[in-house]
Amino acid sequence: MADSISQAPKSAVAKAPMAQGMIPKPEMRRMGLKLFKRWAPPLMALTLASYVGCYFALYDRHKKQYENYVANLNPDKLYDEMREYGVFKSVKASWQE
Numbered sequence: 001m002a003d004s005i006s007q008a009p010k011s012a013v014a015k016a017p018m019a020q021g022m023i024p025k026p027e028m029r030r031m032g033l034k035l036f037k038r039w040a041p042p043l044m045a046l047t048l049a050s051y052v053g054c055y056f057a058l059y060d061r062h063k064k065q066y067e068n069y070v071a072n073l074n075p076d077k078l079y080d081e082m083r084e085y086g087v088f089k090s091v092k093a094s095w096q097e
Contacts, residue, residue, distance in 0.1 A: 086093045 084093050
């Protein structure tokens, strides 16, 4: 069997086992371009949907939390708490005296 394959002339046309004629040559040029044209729009839509979903699920919620924190921020109270923990070396806490 191997001898018959190796002895086949190079100009022989390959035929499929049940085909009625020649096997068509595959389209080798611009294969990447065809795939790009086929898959680029759905992938771009998926990317845009992911971005919008992350924006509303994460960024917008965090932005509102930061705005709420800044609106309710009391720097004098924070300073007093940090002083009591002994963060500042120049100011003694009530328990250090």
